[in-house]
Amino acid sequence: MPFPDFIHHGGASGVTGSCHQLVANAQSSLLVDCGLFQGEDAATDSFQQLQVEFDLSVVQALVVTHVHIDHIGRLPYLLASGFTGPIICSQPSALLLPLVIEDALKIGFTKDSKVIEQFLARVQKQLVPLDYKQWHTLVDSNQLHMKVKLQRAGHILGSCYVEVALHYKQENTKKRVVFSGDLGAPWSPLLPAPKSPYKCDYLVLESTYGDRLHGNRQNRAKRLKVAIEKALKNQGSVLIPAFSIGRTQELLYELEGLVHNAGGLWKDLEIIVDSPLAAKFTKVYRQLKPYWDKEAQRRLRAGRHPLNFENLYTVNTHQEHEATVAYLAKTGRAAVVIAASGMCAGGRIVNYLKAMLGDEHHQVLFVGYQASGTPGRKIQKYGPSGGYVDLDGQRYSIRAGVDTITGYSAHADQKDLLNFIKRMRYWPKEIRLVHGQEEARLAIKNKIEEIYFNKQQLIKVILPK
Known part of the structure; x- marks a missing residue:
């Protein structure tokens, strides 16, 4: 299997339930978000859909892009399945996340205050808040060095997009992966607009509004x-x-x-x-x-x-x-x-x-x-x-x-999403469009391929299922 690889456990062909796994190599992977399914994305057998049935033994950490329920709502199921690794997030998200999880527990699990306290204490123990723009090493082995950095996403307070730097030591190759999370739009009150990363090889990009432009x-x-x-x-x-x-x-x-x-x-x-x-x-x-x-x-x-x-x-x-x-x-x-x-x-x-x-x-x-x-x-x-x-x-x-x-809307529109790519110094060679309905993903796929064609650059755009 060529690395890195990607597995989507939700939020690929729909706009809720975001949960994306970056497989760096056979021993190490990273989970980005673990959200709840809502609306038409929620299956008839919702309990089965919420179960975390993939292998957690290779998951080095969970990175939370922001604390909306469709990005962190499955956290109780993740921990119940045995995940004991670090939960990485921004400093503001570390203050907001326990409030969201407490509310989710009261609605979907239990009103027993003692049980909720115990669970929140466990979450608190696993939380690893990072400052923006700070590299944090997750793996440093003979085969792989993997580190992450959080950048402001402008979606809600504490939101981030995630840069992952991979160094495959035996091949001496370096790869840069970016998960957009939910990107905000310019002119949002309270929050500065997101700035694009310098470079990226693989981009996992949200496409909620990939088929439309917001009003002025x-x-x-x-x-x-x-x-x-x-x-x-x-x-x-x-x-x-x-x-x-x-x-x-x-x-x-x-x-x-x-x-x-x-x-x-x-x-x-x-x-x-x-x-x-x-x-x-x-x-x-x-x-x-x-x-x-x-x-x-x-x-x-x-x-x-x-x-x-x-x-x-x-x-x-x-x-x-x-x-x-x-x-x-x-x-x-x-x-x-x-x-x-x-x-x-x-x-x-x-x-x-x-x-x-x-x-x-x-x-x-x-x-x-x-x-x-x-x-x-x-x-x-x-x-x-x-x-x-x-x-x-x-x-x-x-x-x-x-x-x-x-x-x-707190989401970037089609123009903003394209600008996120265009403002990188080195554009990605592969883009995976997630967190969008089919018509939105197809619309922005066509636009991405168009801007690459005009720049005479090659691009592989994937629509994960």
Whole structure:
């Protein structure tokens, strides 16, 4: 078998369940992410799909690109299967990861606090946080030297892409492998945009938005303002399904800007975060201000508090949540509600949708990717034509307004993904397109082959199954 080789245990032909194995040689391999399957990617026999049945004896480490559940949600199964190696991640991810895993355990495994504490203690023991741009050696044998380096990916706080340097000593050959993880896009609040590596031989590249371009990201705050004011004029509330980490904090940052600069209704507009998990993440985001970008640092120096402003309210207990849903549904109070989950597949947003989808005064505003098969995708698709959606086995008519702002995606679009390749000094000779639906992967495959053809360079583009 020629090395390096790649095995994909999820997140290859779908957009969730990311789990990629770099086989450096017969004795040593590296696992990049170990995520949960969601939406149509989730098999009918979901328990079987979650099992970790590949050989862990040769896995030297798990590298976590970021802490979204579709990248780390199978971690409990990995550890239960006997993985005792290091869990490598960035310094910010080391603070965020235990929060995500604790929540995942409570939802999918147990509410026994003692069991959860024991598991988190084990995770903490295996965590190896690295600074960005720091090489870390994993293997140094007679045959192989393997080291990894994390670089900012700009997707969420702590996200990284992974550079792996391989030195095959007996052949005296060197190979450089890059796993993109989820790449962010330019103009994201709080985070600097990713910078491409200097060189790469093998690239494992995400392709979530490989077939499309985002709207003008610089003007997205204006579009957010217009969408919210539309609902306010209808005397209703705006419901924003958002992931607890990343999207929620970006929205708060831009909403603070709108409240700060606008007058009228905005001055008294309640911004409600109804997610204890999102509140915990936001608190950690505030602790990690040194990792914010330059624009966010300027706001801080001006005495502003982008993630902790006066109009911001947090709903914690379930009783407070039920009271808030009932109050907004009954009164139509002007408010913006940010609640998980981002694809409406569970979480507190579902109760808001049940109570308010049937009222034309309200507005559902999507700011993130909605995977096929999720309630969010169905609301997005059928809502504008007055359709319906099934939530928890019951049918709900959609009379509320439905809008989407694509510029808020935390993923790079087709142009950004191509730029990630083009801005390398030495382009890869092999690219494996993962984390995308078939049409997205085919679209960017064609674009990649086109730019290589124009540069008169050879490229092998693989679409793993």
